Amino acid sequence: MDIRAMVLLGAPGAGKGTVAEALKAATGYGHLSTGDLLRDAIRGRTPIGVQAAAFMKRGELVPDPLILALVTEYFDRAGNGRGYMLDGFPRTLAQATRLDDQLNSRRARLEVVFLLEVSEAVIVDRLTGRRLCRNCGANFHIRNIPPKVAGRCDHCGGELYQRPDDQADTIRKRLEVYRRQTADLIAYYADRQLLQRIDSDRPRDETVADILRRLRVLDPQVGARS
Ligand code: AP5
DSSP: OOEEEEEEEESTTSSHHHHHHHHHHHHOOEEEEHHHHHHHHHHTTOHHHHHHHHHHHHTOOOOHHHHHHHHHHHHHHHOSOSEEEEESOOOSHHHHHHHHHHHHHTTEEEEEEEEEEOOHHHHHHHHHHEEEETTTOOEEETTTBOOSSTTBOTTTOOBEEOOGGGSHHHHHHHHHHIIIIITHHHHHHHHTTOEEEEEOSSOHHHHHHHHHHHHHHHOTHHHHHO
């Protein structure tokens, strides 16, 4: 069994997507973001997208059966890569159990869960300032990681927009949902000796370098790719 999986766990805005983007090339792992899959499904007006949209707009979790259908489809499509980087999944204990089943059936194993930690004040600042490219999905922050030209993507020149769930009221709701429904996973993975806490209240490159150092201990090939 040499297919590895890692989970990026953390509150909304903790930096999961930013870190995942930076780790992709260095690890060669496939990036599964359930948030991105859901937004694609909404844009494509698929049956799952249509059902998920209202939950996301309210800042609530999308029900497990919809998420598990999306994730199963992802794993079938992605096949057995070198490894998996899971961002925003799992978010409930039922999802965590299902992840184990998916990995076992692919002869893959969960090596580590990185818990990105940052204060709520920083989270609110990060999410209200986040801007995304409508064309390629690149992620910016109006002050912390600003685009070279305001409102335009550095990579493709696409228009930058604000996610509808990045409004102050919905952010508060998402944080409450995280504390109520997802924080249980911290104890779950700590009990399994898989949890590593990461200070995510640092410049992006420092956080990424810290995670890469820890990953190399578990998977020496990670260094060879950066
Ligand atoms: P999802 O898209 O997963 O959103 P989230 O978990 O709320 O996380 P975010 O994407 O908001 O934050 P992030 O941690 O990735 O931070 P980012 O790197 O962008 O889910 C959205 C919704 O979909 C959920 O509310 C739910 O409804 C549904 N959903 C998704 N998965 C589900 C599941 N498994 N089950 C049920 N429902 C599900 O960073 C944020 C900002 O900060 C950016 O602007 C970035 O540029 C900036 N930044 C990042 N790092 C730094 C740094 N070190 N310094 C300064 N700025 C930084």
